[in-house]
Amino acid sequence: MSTTTTDTKRPAAAAPKTAAGKAADYLDQRTSVGVAVKEFARKIFPDHWSFMLGEFALYSFVVLLISGVFLALFFQPSMALVYYEGENPASMHGELMSIAFASTLDLSFEVRGGLLMRQIHHWAALVFMASIVTHMMRVFFTGAFRKPRELNWLVGMLLMILGLLAGFSGYSLPDDVLSGNGLRITDGVVKSIPIIGSYMSYFIFGGEFPGEHIIARLFTVHILLVPALILALIGLHLFLMVLHKHTQFPGGGRTDKNVVGYPLFPVYAAKMGGNFFLTFGVLALMGATMSINNVWNYGPYDPSPVGAGAQPDWYMLFLEGSLRLMPGQTEYVIAGYTLSLNVLIPAVIIPGLLFTFLFVYPFVEAKVTGDTREHHVLDRPRNVPVRTGLGVAFLTAFIILAVAGSNDLVATHFQMSLNAITWALRILFFVGPVIAFWITKRICLGLQRKDRELVLHGHESGRIVRFANGEYIEVHTPLDDQERWLRVNYDAYKPLEIAPATDARGVKRKGYKADKRWQRLSKFFFEDRVEPVTPSELAAAHSHGEHDSLGSVHEQHDALPAGASSTEQER
Amino acid sequence: MKALAARRHHRAAPVVLLLLALLVTGGVYAVLAPSPAQAETASTADIETGKKLFQANCATCHGPNAEGTAEAPSLVGVGAAAVDFQVSTGRMPMQMNGPQAMAKPPQMDEEQTAALAAYVASLGAGPAIPTDEQVDPALGDPAHGMALFRTNCSMCHNAVGAGGALSEGKWAPPLTDVSPRNIYQAMLTGPQSMPVFNDANITPEDKRDIIAFLDEQRDGSAGGISLGSLGPVSEGLWAWVVGLGLLIAGAVWIGAKSS
Ligand code: HEM
Numbered sequence: 001m002s003t004t005t006t007d008t009k010r011p012a013a014a015a016p017k018t019a020a021g022k023a024a025d026y027l028d029q030r031t032s033v034g035v036a037v038k039e040f041a042r043k044i045f046p047d048h049w050s051f052m053l054g055e056f057a058l059y060s061f062v063v064l065l066i067s068g069v070f071l072a073l074f075f076q077p078s079m080a081l082v083y084y085e086g087e088n089p090a091s092m093h094g095e096l097m098s099i100a101f102a103s104t105l106d107l108s109f110e111v112r113g114g115l116l117m118r119q120i121h122h123w124a125a126l127v128f129m130a131s132i133v134t135h136m137m138r139v140f141f142t143g144a145f146r147k148p149r150e151l152n153w154l155v156g157m158l159l160m161i162l163g164l165l166a167g168f169s170g171y172s173l174p175d176d177v178l179s180g181n182g183l184r185i186t187d188g189v190v191k192s193i194p195i196i197g198s199y200m201s202y203f204i205f206g207g208e209f210p211g212e213h214i215i216a217r218l219f220t221v222h223i224l225l226v227p228a229l230i231l232a233l234i235g236l237h238l239f240l241m242v243l244h245k246h247t248q249f250p251g252g253g254r255t256d257k258n259v260v261g262y263p264l265f266p267v268y269a270a271k272m273g274g275n276f277f278l279t280f281g282v283l284a285l286m287g288a289t290m291s292i293n294n295v296w297n298y299g300p301y302d303p304s305p306v307g308a309g310a311q312p313d314w315y316m317l318f319l320e321g322s323l324r325l326m327p328g329q330t331e332y333v334i335a336g337y338t339l340s341l342n343v344l345i346p347a348v349i350i351p352g353l354l355f356t357f358l359f360v361y362p363f364v365e366a367k368v369t370g371d372t373r374e375h376h377v378l379d380r381p382r383n384v385p386v387r388t389g390l391g392v393a394f395l396t397a398f399i400i401l402a403v404a405g406s407n408d409l410v411a412t413h414f415q416m417s418l419n420a421i422t423w424a425l426r427i428l429f430f431v432g433p434v435i436a437f438w439i440t441k442r443i444c445l446g447l448q449r450k451d452r453e454l455v456l457h458g459h460e461s462g463r464i465v466r467f468a469n470g471e472y473i474e475v476h477t478p479l480d481d482q483e484r485w486l487r488v489n490y491d492a493y494k495p496l497e498i499a500p501a502t503d504a505r506g507v508k509r510k511g512y513k514a515d516k517r518w519q520r521l522s523k524f525f526f527e528d529r530v531e532p533v534t535p536s537e538l539a540a541a542h543s544h545g546e547h548d549s550l551g552s553v554h555e556q557h558d559a560l561p562a563g564a565s566s567t568e569q570e571r
Numbered sequence: 572m573k574a575l576a577a578r579r580h581h582r583a584a585p586v587v588l589l590l591l592a593l594l595v596t597g598g599v600y601a602v603l604a605p606s607p608a609q610a611e612t613a614s615t616a617d618i619e620t621g622k623k624l625f626q627a628n629c630a631t632c633h634g635p636n637a638e639g640t641a642e643a644p645s646l647v648g649v650g651a652a653a654v655d656f657q658v659s660t661g662r663m664p665m666q667m668n669g670p671q672a673m674a675k676p677p678q679m680d681e682e683q684t685a686a687l688a689a690y691v692a693s694l695g696a697g698p699a700i701p702t703d704e705q706v707d708p709a710l711g712d713p714a715h716g717m718a719l720f721r722t723n724c725s726m727c728h729n730a731v732g733a734g735g736a737l738s739e740g741k742w743a744p745p746l747t748d749v750s751p752r753n754i755y756q757a758m759l760t761g762p763q764s765m766p767v768f769n770d771a772n773i774t775p776e777d778k779r780d781i782i783a784f785l786d787e788q789r790d791g792s793a794g795g796i797s798l799g800s801l802g803p804v805s806e807g808l809w810a811w812v813v814g815l816g817l818l819i820a821g822a823v824w825i826g827a828k829s830s
Contacts, residue, residue, distance in 0.1 A: 091717040308736070314803065417740035
């Protein structure tokens with residue numbers, strides 16, 4: 001076979017000698033994959049630990065796929081009833097339960113490695129969602145969602161929601177008391193939707209709750225529908241990421257026109273491999289040593305009991321908390337129909353508002369900045385005080401709801417009254433985000449002013465000099481180029497300017513009202529701002545008085561070379 | 572097999588601990604703990620001692636003849652079981668005025684407790700202290716106990732008895748290291764916010780099954796560290812702290828290695 005290859009156009013010297021080389025050559029000749037590999041291997045990735053958060057989500061998903069396939073080999077999604085034959089655990093022996101629950105017990109106590117796999121799967125689900133959320137925080141606070149990446153933000157949002165759906169459907173599969181409680185709440189929430197609610201509930205459960213179909217249906221959703229969608233969207237997400245190339249943190253030599261970092265091969269690939277094994281290792285360690293969802297503690301589902309400490313997994317806690325905080329009196333009967341605002345508001349409207357905020361934020365921000373340029377250099381969170389404030393306010397609301405979802409545990413562990421906690425959180429839910437916003441914005445503005453100060457006057461050196469005329473000054477050492485670059489290269493947007501209400505002939509302009517509204521929002525964003533130091537300001541600062549003869553360097557902050565060991569590439 | 576060995580090991584632990592606690596607080600008498608049956612056949616001497624102890628320690632609240640005052644309920648007819656439960660868990664004599672009388676290290680030794688119980692039992696018929704056999708977890712059926720616990724107790728005490736919150740600062744305590752005798756008595760007498768589960772409600776055999784179930788929980792979890800058996804909230808917290816914590820630490824470390 002090798003003769004045929006050498007006989008074609010290429011010179012004999014290029015013929016690969018090793019087995020791996022031959023295989024690669026074989027592939028390359030048939031697919032020209034080499035071109036793509038070469039292109040891809042030279043792709044430059046900027047470097048920062050927070051760029052790994054998304055990767056952790058990806059690797060946890062791989063763990064979920066592998067452990068999930070194992071579970072699917074043994075789990076039986078049936079709600080038919082059986083008496084549990086197994087000896088272990090003793091508290092379940094001879095109990096009447098669904099086949100789904102019995103097979104979960106079987107998986108845990110009879111199948112070799114089954115409990116380990118269940119625990120790895122569940123821990124991986126929790127870590128998957130945690131890394132998605134932290135990844136989103138990174139993207140939000142650094143403004144990585146700006147043009148051209150708004151679409152990828154939307155893809156990410158869908159992935160997050162699908163993750164919630166995956167977790168929820170999986171949590172419901174074992175058919176223990178907790179998962180049944182969760183489904184019961186879902187049923188209630190669906191039924192609270194006016195007019196179509198009860199029909200939808202019947203549709204979902206195939207009759208009155210709990211019925212006999214829901215586990216089998218959720219099984220299909222959980223192992224087929226949602227993972228397939230997630231996989232497809234992850235593909236799109238990564239494709240867009242490679243297409244746009246990764247964003248980079250600000251710094252000398254980094255512009256919207258280049259990418260500074262390490263080539264995918266070998267540096268970045270090695271790091272990715274390292275992170276992959278790290279994720280596998282951590283999840284395996286957790287699965288092996290920390291118990292999670294011991295369903296035999298809760299027992300088979302039965303609609304009557306609800307244990308103290310019955311909660312959903314953490315990523316659903318905000319919903320639980322929202323329900324717990326809502327006063328129950330808001331249920332009305334209108335002309336014989338019940339309108340359950342006590343469920344509708346906390347379980348549909350509040351999460352709806354939260355998600356809508358995340359969905360539309362990039363577009364709103366684009367509109368109020370009036371900025372249509374592409375951005376590839378990230379923002380330092382302090383340089384966009386209102387965005388950072390809104391993000392922190394959002395997180396505050398989310399955390400308050402999650403704490404409300406755990407109010408009983410807070411009560412027992414901090415010896416407080418459950419009623420007092422609930423009232424405090426009700427108030428905090430409205431006040432907390434506002435306070436958090438205000439404090440964060442102030443801190444950001446303060447940090448920006450500090451930056452200005454530093455750029456203009458340099459670091460305090462602690463060296464006091466006395467002049468001949470008796471005057472004391474402290475010598476300030478000027479910032480080096482990298483430090484200065486970081487602090488002066490940002491956009492301080494001004495509130496939008498809009499066309500006047502009437503045109504030249506005094507005719508009312510269409511769309512003025514909408515413009516006015518956008519302008520007001522824009523004012524909210526950019527009224528308070530700290531402008532970056534301009535080159536002339538810097539020059540002025542350096543030449544006032546004779547003190548700067550003490551060794552300050554005059555330099556314009558123009559293009560700097562990128563860091564020594566990294567590579568630069570055109571976008 | 573390993574699990575079996577661990578189980579035996581664990582089963583002894585609470586008993587040893589209990590004995591130690593009694594040794595410290597009750598002195599030598601603790602070792603020769605009077606069998607609860609003695610309380611029923613209490614001598615008049617016991618009742619006399621009990622009465623004296625009562626007058627010294629309890630009468631300020633419960634009244635000189637245990638008839639009750641504005642502060643505390645009458646103890647006529649609450650039975651020896653109620654006194655034994657309240658005093659041996661340290662709840663009585665009550666100290667702090669809070670939402671709920673706190674359990675604390677018992678102030679009376681075994682003998683004094685028995686005397687107090689005998690005295691109160693002599694005031695009017697009430698539930699007696701259960702016998703050792705009635706509370707022996709080895710004789711109960713944990714599976715049946717679990718079913719009963721799930722429907723009768725888990726809404727307050729959590730699915731495996733890890734404890735839970737009630738309204739207005741009250742709480743249902745964790746049952747992880749309550750003695751079998753006290754578990755039985757708690758059901759029988761319903762302390763404070765807890766309902767009474769009399770013998771018609773949950774038969775003596777059923778009570779023993781519940782004790783067997785709670786005893787089984789002390790063997791630990793098959794899955795590893797139990798994380799307090801508090802359910803998804805503590806699991807979520809650990810997923811963030813251990814899971815994400817290790818991942819980010821690892822990422823920072825790998826990042827530092829490469830550059
Ligand atoms: C997309 C991300 C996924 C998430 C967030 C997720 C989450 C979960 C969760 C929280 C459970 C409950 C586990 C327990 O404690 O028993 C579960 C169960 C299960 N999952 Fe997943 N899962 C995912 C993907 C998959 C995939 C891809 C498969 C199979 C191909 C799968 C198969 C299963 C099975 C069979 C169960 C029931 C196991 C049992 O009850 O013991 N999962 N999943």
